[in-house]
Amino acid sequence: MTGTLEAIRAAMPSAGVELVNNPSPCGQHSLRVERKDALAVAEFLRDRLGYDFCSNVSGVDWPTRKVKETNTKKEVVDGVEKEVKTTTERDVPGFLEVVYHLYSISENSGPLTLRVRTGDREADVSVPSLTPVWKSADFQEREAFDLFGIRFDGHPDLRRILMWDEFADFPMRKDYVPPDDFEYEPTPHDEILAKVKARTEAA
Amino acid sequence: MSDLQTIDVSLGPQHPSTHGVFRMNVTLDGETITRLQPVFGYLHRNHEKIAEGNSWLAAMPYTDRLDYICPLTNNWAYALAVEKLAGIEVAERAEFLRVITAELTRLQNHVAFLGFILGDMGAWGTALMYAFREREKILDLFESLTGARMMCNYMRFGGCRCDLPPGWLDATRKLVDGFPAFLDEMEALLNGNEILLARLQGVAPLSAARAINGGLSGPVLRASGVDYDIRKADGYGIYSRFKFRVPRGVVGDCFDRFMLRVLEARESVEILKQAIAGIPDGPVVNPKAKQRGLRPPAGEAYGRIEGPKGELGFYLISDGGDKPFRFRIRPPSLINLTLLEELCLGTKLADVMVILGSIDIVLGEVDR
Numbered sequence: 297m298t299g300t301l302e303a304i305r306a307a308m309p310s311a312g313v314e315l316v317n318n319p320s321p322c323g324q325h326s327l328r329v330e331r332k333d334a335l336a337v338a339e340f341l342r343d344r345l346g347y348d349f350c351s352n353v354s355g356v357d358w359p360t361r362k363v364k365e366t367n368t369k370k371e372v373v374d375g376v377e378k379e380v381k382t383t384t385e386r387d388v389p390g391f392l393e394v395v396y397h398l399y400s401i402s403e404n405s406g407p408l409t410l411r412v413r414t415g416d417r418e419a420d421v422s423v424p425s426l427t428p429v430w431k432s433a434d435f436q437e438r439e440a441f442d443l444f445g446i447r448f449d450g451h452p453d454l455r456r457i458l459m460w461d462e463f464a465d466f467p468m469r470k471d472y473v474p475p476d477d478f479e480y481e482p483t484p485h486d487e488i489l490a491k492v493k494a495r496t497e498a499a
Numbered sequence: 500m501s502d503l504q505t506i507d508v509s510l511g512p513q514h515p516s517t518h519g520v521f522r523m524n525v526t527l528d529g530e531t532i533t534r535l536q537p538v539f540g541y542l543h544r545n546h547e548k549i550a551e552g553n554s555w556l557a558a559m560p561y562t563d564r565l566d567y568i569c570p571l572t573n574n575w576a577y578a579l580a581v582e583k584l585a586g587i588e589v590a591e592r593a594e595f596l597r598v599i600t601a602e603l604t605r606l607q608n609h610v611a612f613l614g615f616i617l618g619d620m621g622a623w624g625t626a627l628m629y630a631f632r633e634r635e636k637i638l639d640l641f642e643s644l645t646g647a648r649m650m651c652n653y654m655r656f657g658g659c660r661c662d663l664p665p666g667w668l669d670a671t672r673k674l675v676d677g678f679p680a681f682l683d684e685m686e687a688l689l690n691g692n693e694i695l696l697a698r699l700q701g702v703a704p705l706s707a708a709r710a711i712n713g714g715l716s717g718p719v720l721r722a723s724g725v726d727y728d729i730r731k732a733d734g735y736g737i738y739s740r741f742k743f744r745v746p747r748g749v750v751g752d753c754f755d756r757f758m759l760r761v762l763e764a765r766e767s768v769e770i771l772k773q774a775i776a777g778i779p780d781g782p783v784v785n786p787k788a789k790q791r792g793l794r795p796p797a798g799e800a801y802g803r804i805e806g807p808k809g810e811l812g813f814y815l816i817s818d819g820g821d822k823p824f825r826f827r828i829r830p831p832s833l834i835n836l837t838l839l840e841e842l843c844l845g846t847k848l849a850d851v852m853v854i855l856g857s858i859d860i861v862l863g864e865v866d867r
Contacts, residue, residue: 320798320817321586348711352801354814354827397801397814397829401711401727407801432714434837435539443545458540458866467545 297325300408303345304337311337316411326409331423334412338429341398347408350430352397355440359470360390390417392446396426414446425451443468504528510851512541518615519862523851530847535840542866550826555581555793558826560652566832566864567649569608571600572806574654579735580802580813581656585795587788593658594737595778599671600653602767602774606678607637608807609760612859613685616757619856620698626689633681636674643667657788668775675771682764699754703842703854710751713838716831717809719858722759723751729805741770756857794821808832808859828867832860
C-alpha cells in the first residue's frame with residue numbers, strides 16, 4: 297500500500313492522496329483521494345499499476361458526529377486556585393464517501409481500497425464518476441446515487457436504479473426515516489372515509 | 500424513415516425467460532436490437548439497510564435470500580468477511596465442510612443453469628427435468644445437513660452450525676462418484692444438438708479486455724479467456740490445498756459460457772473427492788469465536804469468494820458496536836449485467852433470452 301502511495305506521489309506530485317489506516321486485523325488500509333484528482337489517479341492506477349478490475353463500489357454515509365472535549369483550566373475561585381473542568385461539545389461535520397475496491401487481474405494483487413469524499417451531506421454531494429475508467433462502476437455508482445444521494449459528475453446515465461423514479465429520499469442514509477405506510481397513495485375512498493368519520497363524530 | 504420501423508418492446512417484468520422479475524426496455528429495428536435498457540428493482544427490499552439494523556449474526560440467515568439458488572456460498576462470503584474483520588480463526592473441520600458444501604452448491608447451480616438455458620432456447624421441460632432430478636439429490640443432502648433445502652443458514656463465524664449427520668459423507672461420496680456419468684449423459688444429450696449449437700455458437704462474443712473492464716466475474720469472465728478464479732487468486736479457506744484446473748473459454752460467446760459450466764462442474768467433482776477423502780475430525784466451530792453479541796473491533800474489511808455466479812463480496816464497516824455500521828454486498832449477478840446492452844446490440848430478439856440465460860442471474864441478488 298505504501299509502495300502504491302509513493303508511486304502515485306512520484307508520478308503526480310500535486311495530487312492529494314493520503315493513507316487511511318484501518319485498525320482491523322485484516323489490515324486492508326486505504327488511499328483517500330481528493331475529488332479533483334480522483335479521475336487522474338484512477339487512470340494512473342489502471343494504466344500504470346495494472347489495477348484493471350474495479351470490483352466493488354460502495355457508498356458510505358458518515359453523519360455529523362458530536363465530539364466531547366474536556367478542557368482543564370486553572371482558575372482562582374474564592375481566592376483558592378482550583379482546577380476547573382469544562383466540557384464543550386463540538387460537531388464534526390458529516391460527509392458521504394465512495395469506496396472503490398480495485399484488483400489487478402494481470403498482476404494478481406489487491407484489494408486496493410480507494411476512497412473519495414463529498415464536501416458535506418446536503419449541498420456539496422458531487423464526486424467525479426470513475427465509470428469512464430472502469431465500466432463496472434456503472435450500475436454501482438447509480439446504486440450509490442439512488443440509495444445515498446451521491447452525485448457522480450460525468451456518469452453516462454445517472455438515474456435511480458433500485459428505487460422508483462418518483463421516490464424522493466435516500467434510504468441508505470443514517471437519518472432516513474421510513475414511512476409508516478409504504479404503499480399509501482391517495483384514493484377517492486379517502487374522501488368518503490373522511491365524510492363517514494365526520495358524520496359518526498357529529499352523531 | 501428508420502423511426503417508422505423501430506418499435507419499443509418491454510420484455511418483462513413477468514416473462515418466463517427473465518429468471519424472475521426483471522425487465523428490459525428493448526428497441527427493435529425489425530428483429531434486431533438497437534437499444535436495450537435493463538430495469539431493476541422489482542425485488543428490492545434494501546437488504547443492506549435491514550442488515551445494518553440487526554446484529555452481526557442476524558444477517559446470516561438473510562444472506563440465504565440473496566442468490567437463493569446458492570445459499571451456502573452466500574453464507575460463506577459473509578462469514579469470511581466477518582472473520583477478516585474480527586480476526587477469527589476457522590476450525591479445521593469446518594474449512595472442509597465449507598469446501599464440500601460450497602462445491603456441492605456450485606454443482607447444483609451449474610446443473611440448474613444447464614436446464615434453465617435450454618428452457619430459454621425453447622426446449623422447455625426435458626433438459627430442465629434431467630437437471631432438476633440431479634439437483635434434487637443435492638438439495639436432499641442440504642436438507643439432511645442443515646434442515647432446509649434452500650434457506651440453509653449453515654455457516655457461523657469461525658465455523659459451521661452443526662456437524663454432519665450419520666451417513667451423510669457416504670451419501671455424498673456416492674453422489675459425487677456418480678456425477679460425472681450424469682454430466683456425460685447431459686453432454687451427450689446436448690452438445691451434438693445442431694439447434695443448440697446454432698443458437699449458442701458465435702452469439703454475443705466478448706473480448707477478455709472488455710470483460711475485465713466491465714467487471715464481469717466468475718464463469719462469464721473465464722469464458723472470455725481470462726484465467727482468474729478467486730479460489731486460486733486468493734486461495735481463501737483451504738482451496739490452496741486442492742488440485743484442480745481452471746477452465747477457460749476462447750471467444751467468449753454463449754457456447755463458451757455454456758460449456759464452461761460443464762467443465763467447472765467436473766472440476767468441482769475433483770475438489771469434492773479430495774475434500775471428502777481428507778476431512779479430519781474435530782470441532783465444527785472455533786470455540787473462541789463469539790456468535791451472539793459479537794462486537795468486532797472498529798475497522799473495515801472486504802471479503803470475497805468465488806461464488807457459482809461470480810465474485811460475491813461483502814464490504815463491512817464496524818464502529819465497534821453490535822450492529823454493522825455499513826453492510827455492502829457486491830452482487831455478481833447485478834454487475835455481470837453491466838455489459839448486457841453491449842452484448843445484445845445487433846443480435847436478434849430471440850437471442851436476448853439466450854444471452855441473458857448465459858450470464859446466469861438470480862433476481863434475489865440483482866435487486867437485494
